Amino acid sequence: MKEKIRIGCGAGFSGDRLEPALILAEYGNLDYLVLECLAERTISLAQKRKKNDPNLGYDPLLERRIKGLLPFLIKNRIRLITNMGAANPKAGAQKIIEIAKSLNIPVKVAVVEGDDVFEKLTGNEFTLESGKLLEEYGDLVSANAYLGIDAIIPALKTDANIIITGRVADPSLFLAPLAYEFGWDINEPNLMGQGTMIGHLMECAGQITGGYFADPVSKPVPNMDTLGHPFVDVEANGNATISKVSGTGGLISSQTAKEQLLYEVIDPHAYLTPDVVADFSKVKIQEIGIDKISISGGLGKQAPDSLKVSVGYNAGYLGEGEISYAGANAKERAFLAGEIIEKRIGKLYDEFRIDYIGLSSLHGMELSKDSSPYEIRVRAVGKTFDKTLANLVGEEVEALYTNGPAGGGGARKNTQELMGVVSILMDRKKINPILTILES
Amino acid sequence: MKIKLANIAHGRAGDKGNTLLLSLIPFKPEDFSKLVNNVTAEKVKIHLKNQLQGEVKRYVLPELNAIQFTCFEALGTGVTTSIGMDTHGKSLSYALLEMEIEVG
Numbered sequence A: 001m002k003e004k005i006r007i008g009c010g011a012g013f014s015g016d017r018l019e020p021a022l023i024l025a026e027y028g029n030l031d032y033l034v035l036e037c038l039a040e041r042t043i044s045l046a047q048k049r050k051k052n053d054p055n056l057g058y059d060p061l062l063e064r065r066i067k068g069l070l071p072f073l074i075k076n077r078i079r080l081i082t083n084m085g086a087a088n089p090k091a092g093a094q095k096i097i098e099i100a101k102s103l104n105i106p107v108k109v110a111v112v113e114g115d116d117v118f119e120k121l122t123g124n125e126f127t128l129e130s131g132k133l134l135e136e137y138g139d140l141v142s143a144n145a146y147l148g149i150d151a152i153i154p155a156l157k158t159d160a161n162i163i164i165t166g167r168v169a170d171p172s173l174f175l176a177p178l179a180y181e182f183g184w185d186i187n188e189p190n191l192m193g194q195g196t197m198i199g200h201l202m203e204c205a206g207q208i209t210g211g212y213f214a215d216p217v218s219k220p221v222p223n224m225d226t227l228g229h230p231f232v233d234v235e236a237n238g239n240a241t242i243s244k245v246s247g248t249g250g251l252i253s254s255q256t257a258k259e260q261l262l263y264e265v266i267d268p269h270a271y272l273t274p275d276v277v278a279d280f281s282k283v284k285i286q287e288i289g290i291d292k293i294s295i296s297g298g299l300g301k302q303a304p305d306s307l308k309v310s311v312g313y314n315a316g317y318l319g320e321g322e323i324s325y326a327g328a329n330a331k332e333r334a335f336l337a338g339e340i341i342e343k344r345i346g347k348l349y350d351e352f353r354i355d356y357i358g359l360s361s362l363h364g365m366e367l368s369k370d371s372s373p374y375e376i377r378v379r380a381v382g383k384t385f386d387k388t389l390a391n392l393v394g395e396e397v398e399a400l401y402t403n404g405p406a407g408g409g410g411a412r413k414n415t416q417e418l419m420g421v422v423s424i425l426m427d428r429k430k431i432n433p434i435l436t437i438l439e440s
Numbered sequence B: 001m002k003i004k005l006a007n008i009a010h011g012r013a014g015d016k017g018n019t020l021l022l023s024l025i026p027f028k029p030e031d032f033s034k035l036v037n038n039v040t041a042e043k044v045k046i047h048l049k050n051q052l053q054g055e056v057k058r059y060v061l062p063e064l065n066a067i068q069f070t071c072f073e074a075l076g077t078g079v080t081t082s083i084g085m086d087t088h089g090k091s092l093s094y095a096l097l098e099m100e101i102e103v104g
Helices: A019-027 A042-052 A062-075 A089-102 A149-156 A172-182 A189-202 A254-261 A330-348 A364-368 A387-398 B029-038 B041-047 B092-096
Strands: A004-011 A032-035 A079-082 A108-113 A140-145 A162-165 A230-235 A240-244 A277-279 A284-289 A292-296 A299-301 A306-326 A351-357 A375-384 A409-427 A434-439 B002-004 B013-016 B019-026 B056-061 B066-071 B100-102
Touching: A004 A019, A004 A172, A019 A032, A019 A062, A032 A062, A032 A172, A042 A140, A042 A306, A042 A409, A062 A079, A062 A089, A079 A172, A089 A108, A089 A162, A089 A434, A108 A149, A140 A409, A149 A162, A149 A172, A172 A189, A189 A230, A189 A240, A189 A254, A189 A277, A189 A292, A189 A299, A254 A284, A254 A292, A254 B019, A306 A330, A306 A387, A330 A351, A330 A375, A330 A387, A375 A387, A387 A409, B013 B092, B019 B029, B019 B092, B029 B100, B041 B056, B041 B066, B041 B092
Parallel strands: A004 A032, A032 A079, A079 A162, A108 A162
Antiparallel strands: A004 A230, A108 A434, A140 A306, A230 A240, A240 A292, A277 A299, A284 A292, A306 A375, A306 A409, A351 A375, B002 B100, B013 B019, B019 B066, B056 B066
């Protein structure tokens, strides 16, 4: 058994930068590299791509990432764990094999599936968000359960270089190699809680190294342009230190760690994952060097009997139009434009609103009423199930050129399909992880 | 004397479905009690009344020297279907820091 293992996190969302992952793989002395690439809605959008082409439905950047990383992974004997499989882990694995062959690199890929529970839905499940029945959401597109470490550990027991999954809980991507390498008992809740806390701090990559933290006035962070992603050194007892490759930009401090520790946490005393109900309230963070912190004190209670399932549904279309006004009376002309659009089409939509970008688009008039910008951009937006009607929002805004206030410029229009996501709980006994091995 | 939260604290906004999470962390440990005494769940609800439809729950975390506000029904119809500009409510961390509190 190893005394210490090092895990790097090279991506915190599907669109994350590639360069920090390459730096971790090349210079990080890693045992494991994790790429976390699945937000709530990402998998539903991937499901749509899979419907159009059964060979797609994995992360759109998978090819670029694997092409860049694979030589370093093999050379430096780093195992990759990633949820880039999204809606189609097997197709993602086949793509990895194809890339490996083209690079003449032998590789073994473990595919973890079983998160797709769409066929198991009845429609009579209660949604956690509204308490309404699932069937009231209309046209359902996808249903993916959050799998835990019990699904990933069997893949780690093989000699696969790469473990690719669909939906798994983000912290489980980190807890799984810890539990596997150190032989942690998955029924020991405090170890599961500590490992989950480590995973939660790591899972957003740059968000603990100064990304999404930097404020040049109150929270300056050096060299943001070369922001490094983190790695964590974990000992068999769960003690951990987080740091990054020296020479990369960014900052790791107790401040960056606290912001990330509480990020997206509904109850700091009870953070629910498939592996544990983790308690982050007693966590101790200590700065022990430059860009180096030690973290301890993650606790936990026994894992829940049911797993969260994200269900995607068609939520109609969103139509948008924007146009700008500047100079004398910009605010008044923008308000006039908004009033005109509202009167012309506002009543046609399920939801409709006008935003004044540069003035009140983010937080309403209350907090912004005293500001007086030189330029304002009017944004009209309407939601509807009728695509033609959605297009009308942008068309009407564009028509303000010749049918609206003076001096409008830079009109843009956009219509997008909306994919809604709600959650249900499903008995974990109904959900069976499946492991497949592919080789180049 | 009135001070703006932005001068003594920082924080990050996060989202889960239609629930908004806002952390509030003092720059100096000694300011923690000012935050605990002055920034109640009720005050946050009033301060962000244009955004928040539902209840606000406050978690005071003395070991971490931090406060977490869990705001229900906060993101229009939720991140994936909201028609707002900032569907995740990510910029709301700075809206909270606009709050002014009275300190002696």
